[in-house]
Amino acid sequence: MAISQSTFEARSSFGFEEQLATSSHLEDYLGRSPSGAPTGTTMLCGAQEASIAPDSTLWPLGEHTPGKHLVLRNYLNAWLPILGMTQSAEVKFVFVELEPDRAQYLERLVEAEKADLPGNCDALVVQGRFDATMTTLLDDIESKMKALAPCFLMVDPFGISGTPMTIIQRVLRHPKSEVYISFMYEAINRFNTTSEFAPHLDALFGCTDWRRGVEIVDAQQEKDFFYTLYRNQLKQAGARYVLHFELYQGGRLVYAIFFGTKHLLGCDRMKQAIWKVAPFGDYVFRGTRTAQLGLDLDAVDPAALANELAAAFKSAEWIRVEEANEFAQSDLTDYHSGHLKKALVHLETSKRIEIKAGSRKKVRTFPDGTRFRFK
Numbered sequence: 390m391a392i393s394q395s396t397f398e399a400r401s402s403f404g405f406e407e408q409l410a411t412s413s414h415l416e417d418y419l420g421r422s423p424s425g426a427p428t429g430t431t432m433l434c435g436a437q438e439a440s441i442a443p444d445s446t447l448w449p450l451g452e453h454t455p456g457k458h459l460v461l462r463n464y465l466n467a468w469l470p471i472l473g474m475t476q477s478a479e480v481k482f483v484f485v486e487l488e489p490d491r492a493q494y495l496e497r498l499v500e501a502e503k504a505d506l507p508g509n510c511d512a513l514v515v516q517g518r519f520d521a522t523m524t525t526l527l528d529d530i531e532s533k534m535k536a537l538a539p540c541f542l543m544v545d546p547f548g549i550s551g552t553p554m555t556i557i558q559r560v561l562r563h564p565k566s567e568v569y570i571s572f573m574y575e576a577i578n579r580f581n582t583t584s585e586f587a588p589h590l591d592a593l594f595g596c597t598d599w600r601r602g603v604e605i606v607d608a609q610q611e612k613d614f615f616y617t618l619y620r621n622q623l624k625q626a627g628a629r630y631v632l633h634f635e636l637y638q639g640g641r642l643v644y645a646i647f648f649g650t651k652h653l654l655g656c657d658r659m660k661q662a663i664w665k666v667a668p669f670g671d672y673v674f675r676g677t678r679t680a681q682l683g684l685d686l687d688a689v690d691p692a693a694l695a696n697e698l699a700a701a702f703k704s705a706e707w708i709r710v711e712e713a714n715e716f717a718q719s720d721l722t723d724y725h726s727g728h729l730k731k732a733l734v735h736l737e738t739s740k741r742i743e744i745k746a747g748s749r750k751k752v753r754t755f756p757d758g759t760r761f762r763f764k
């Protein structure tokens with residue numbers, strides 16, 4: 390599914406006047422379908438910081454921006470078929486945009502794409518504020534004791550205001566929701582000593598603990614502090630697995646994308662989506678636990694994941710291959726389940742593991758049921 394209509398390119402604006410949807414239409418739009426069939430929702434929202442946002446309707450595509458779009462595209466290509474396994478599932482794309490000129494431009498792009506959408510897909514542009522729109526939607530749903538349809542929420546601000554943790558928390562309270570958030574590190578770093586931004590940072594993090602990060606002198610440690618705090622806040626908000634990757638322009642870190650999900654499979658699929666994009670060409674790509682992921686799947690050193698497995702399963706207990714797979718899928722490693730087999734073969738050929746007799750038929754294979762332990 391192409392979702393590149395959310396990309397603004399440097400073209401001139403169209404001044405047409407269609408009536409755009411408002412947040413009060415949203416609950417009807419996103420509620421369960423009349424048949425009761427599950428509806429998947431992909432919400433793509435933006436929010437901006439006045440001082441660093443462009444004034445024009447459109448702006449040049451940043452060098453680092455395709456990284457965000459490519460990972461998103463890869464992920465949705467995996468996510469939508471999972472959703473589609475329920476044959477009657479509908480998928481609704483909702484774009485929330487504050488600025489009327491941009492919303493109108495986007496509306497026009499979306500309308501043009503709609504003709505090519507499959508019958509079970511629809512798209513809507515809502516002109517409004519991200520936080521107000523989400524609050525209206527969630528209030529409506531919760532007042533009717535309904536659950537939010539399975540939802541992938543992309544939050545893509547220019548800066549640090551308007552994307553409060555309270556909203557993320559309300560979304561993640563629903564059982565099948567995931568978030569993909571641009572964490573504007575450059576802006577956070579620039580504004581965290583300016584007192585007028587303190588309330589925005591309180592809202593972004595959902596706590597006041599970020600203030601301790603401002604005192605840290607070492608740049609790497611300061612960044613680790615802010616990332617860890619945001620990750621922990623997402624986990625506390627209900628994300629069971631949290632990943633992030635960074636987007637650089639030249640040598641400059643612009644922002645990190647944080648992905649939060651409640652589902653192991655979603656975590657694994659997101660890592661696969663990220664790996665498909667690496668190497669990133671002009672922009673560097675760094676993972677959650679590994680300094681730099683810059684190799685394609687075939688070039689991955691199996692020893693790296695093998696060492697992580699050894700560290701994770703140190704005890705002399707027998708390990709089921711399913712447990713190793715769960716580790717590979719989770720946010721405890723940047724590698725994913727597609728890397729696991731080579732890592733296990735590496736451990737076997739280098740005689741670092743022993744296989745439980747009778748738990749599998751053929752050497753150097755690891756079907757479900759295989760058990761092994763570290764020597």
Ligand SMILES: C[S@@+](CC[C@H](N)C(=O)[O-])C[C@H]1O[C@@H](n2cnc3c(N)ncnc32)[C@H](O)[C@@H]1O
Pocket residue numbers: 395396397433434435436437438485486487488491517518519520545546547551
């Ligand atoms: C970084 S851009 C989004 C880019 C787009 N998601 C993409 O991937 O190509 C941020 C957008 O959010 C819009 N915006 C700013 N504040 C907002 C708010 N409070 N609510 C909704 N949209 C907002 C801006 O006008 C701008 O169009």
